[in-house]
Amino acid sequence: MPHIRSGSGVTQALRGVPPELSAIQAPVRASLDRVGDEIKRIVVSDFADIEEVNEHLLFMRGKLFRPTLLLLSSQVEGDQPEDALRLAAVVELVHLATLVHDDAVDHSVLRRGLPTVNALWTHQVAIIMGDYLYSRGVSELARVGNLEALAVLANAANEMSVGEMRQLTSYDALDFSEASYYRLIAAKTASLMGAACEMGALAGASGHCEPLARFGHNLGMAFQIADDLLDYTGLEAVTGKPTGHDLRERKVTLPLIASLPRANEAEQSLIRSFFTLADPGDEDISRVVEIVEERGGLAYARDRGAHYADLAFSALEELPGGPAVAALRDAVAYAVNRRR
Numbered sequence: 001m002p003h004i005r006s007g008s009g010v011t012q013a014l015r016g017v018p019p020e021l022s023a024i025q026a027p028v029r030a031s032l033d034r035v036g037d038e039i040k041r042i043v044v045s046d047f048a049d050i051e052e053v054n055e056h057l058l059f060m061r062g063k064l065f066r067p068t069l070l071l072l073s074s075q076v077e078g079d080q081p082e083d084a085l086r087l088a089a090v091v092e093l094v095h096l097a098t099l100v101h102d103d104a105v106d107h108s109v110l111r112r113g114l115p116t117v118n119a120l121w122t123h124q125v126a127i128i129m130g131d132y133l134y135s136r137g138v139s140e141l142a143r144v145g146n147l148e149a150l151a152v153l154a155n156a157a158n159e160m161s162v163g164e165m166r167q168l169t170s171y172d173a174l175d176f177s178e179a180s181y182y183r184l185i186a187a188k189t190a191s192l193m194g195a196a197c198e199m200g201a202l203a204g205a206s207g208h209c210e211p212l213a214r215f216g217h218n219l220g221m222a223f224q225i226a227d228d229l230l231d232y233t234g235l236e237a238v239t240g241k242p243t244g245h246d247l248r249e250r251k252v253t254l255p256l257i258a259s260l261p262r263a264n265e266a267e268q269s270l271i272r273s274f275f276t277l278a279d280p281g282d283e284d285i286s287r288v289v290e291i292v293e294e295r296g297g298l299a300y301a302r303d304r305g306a307h308y309a310d311l312a313f314s315a316l317e318e319l320p321g322g323p324a325v326a327a328l329r330d331a332v333a334y335a336v337n338r339r340r
Helices: 009-013 021-043 048-059 065-074 083-106 123-144 147-168 178-204 206-233 254-262 265-274 282-294 297-316 323-337
Strands: none
Touching: 021 048, 021 065, 021 083, 021 123, 021 323, 048 123, 065 083, 065 178, 065 206, 065 323, 083 123, 083 147, 083 178, 123 147, 147 178, 178 206, 178 254, 206 254, 206 282, 206 297, 206 323, 254 265, 254 282, 254 297, 265 282, 282 297, 297 323
């Protein structure tokens, strides 16, 4: 288990009340308010069926965390360039596209407490709409001629696709290693957060592309580990999805991976039996969650999340001071400590 340096940024971030996302977004609030309008402009269609799905997706729009990272990164050297607003909208579109595809692949019926596209329409419609959102984002970058940002985003999209395929082809879930887990979340989550920060740097802080890309990557790793922890500890009323959702979907994440070697023979047998159940009930899931907690899986995952958060803090130390960097620093504490 990695050691967290005494007095490090992450140690301080884990003390007290974590920052609110609204406070982190304060330096870019005016721009975030315009991101929604930019998204509407980019995805508008004269095909009524697409417009109907667009309206639903825009209604269930999330917290705009990735656009926030991009806009803050673009302000590291001062004022925000106008291009950053378009880039922020495109990053959110690509993120939304991945969520629509993920829900279709997982047959999820809820996202952020609202029905998914595949639940309201069909899985085919969900796949097509995900493709539409992604293609509109790419088209927008091509239209404005920002080839550097396009290359960064295309690389992240490729990584996310490969990551999804790796997950789908991992047939024996319980043989999924810790190294494979890190490779998966690097592709599925950290790649887009890293791209968002690098694209922001390209727009307004080109001298800091490398540390901002590294910051975004490590923040994404910490963010996903925290998300996987919430599946074991969160409440549906807070997270918008049932606790144990990943277990119901036979997804093995870091808390379970870490606890398996420490479980006794009876516990390992119970967990293996759980993964053969066609429709596990709440009691089945609760027992697995208990084993994971008792065998230190949650504590280990928290420690690893803190490790990546510390790497993100270290990358920020290479940047000049100012409100944008301070907000990025708070974004790390938010990612590690959030409850939804």
